[in-house]
Amino acid sequence: MKPSGPLFTLLAGLLLGVFMLSLNATTGKNTTASAYGDTATPTPAASAPAPSQTPARTPSQTPSPSPSATAVADAEYAGRTNDDAAAVSVSVRGRKAIGYYCDGRSQESWLKGDVEDDGSLRLTGANGARLDGVLRAGKIAGTVVIQDRTRKFSAARAVKPSGLYRATAEVRGARIDGGWIVLPDGRQVGIVTRDGKPAAAPRIDPASGVVTVDGTRLTARPVVP
Structure with a gap:
């Protein structure tokens, strides 16, 4: 007796269903996801930790030496x-x-x-x-x-004999204080004070500093601090 057409079609469908289930199990595909067109969201790769940033080292600054004193000649x-x-x-x-x-x-x-x-x-x-x-x-x-x-x-x-000279003494009971400036051109400018009273000074000998004040011979000497 020959199987009927509908029965044969049912058996064929069952066999096809079993085959598809076996194929899905073997390949591991998700047929449901494929049916709805969803795509699997890839798991984001873990970002590598940023390398630690070490602050740039500022080169040590050597203190500037104190300015040297200006050379001052005597x-x-x-x-x-x-x-x-x-x-x-x-x-x-x-x-x-x-x-x-x-x-x-x-x-x-x-x-x-x-x-x-x-x-x-x-x-x-x-x-x-x-x-x-x-x-x-x-x-x-x-x-x-x-x-x-x-x-x-x-x-x-000033170059000698130019420069600054001074003479102090007591002459005839009066206190004498004389100052002279000998300029580079040889001119002399000076004052002799007698007991606090100033007057123009007589010339000195620039080579020796000798000067005569009120008849008395004195020596004017270079002034140093």
Whole structure:
């Protein structure tokens, strides 16, 4: 007796279903996912940890050495005020300075102070006298204030016998104090004070410093701080 057509078709369908199940099991495919068109979301790869960033090392800074003191040579300086009214001289020794302002008639002032590392000077004297200057390139330039009057001056380095001289003594019962500036051109400007009374000074012998005051022979010596 021959099997009927519908029965044969049913058996064929069952066999096909078993075959498809076996094929899915073998390949591991998800037929449901394929049916709906879903795609598997890939698992994101673990990001590698960022390398640790070590701060760039700043090179150590070596402290700058302190500026060395300006070399100041022992020397004398002599010159005149810009208005040619008076002479100015400064003697420098070991960063100490003595200055002298003199008009050769009645006005004078002795000043003293220090020479700073940058070559600047600030000398002071009696009655508010002041000398401010800068020592540079072999000369001193600045201002001098005497009796509230300010004058500019310039004094070049002096070569013997130019420079600053002073003599003190007692002559005929009077106290003598004389100051002289010998300028580079040979001119002399000086005042001799007798018991506090100033007057023009006689000339000195620049080679020896000898001078005669009121008939008495004195020796004017170079001034050093």
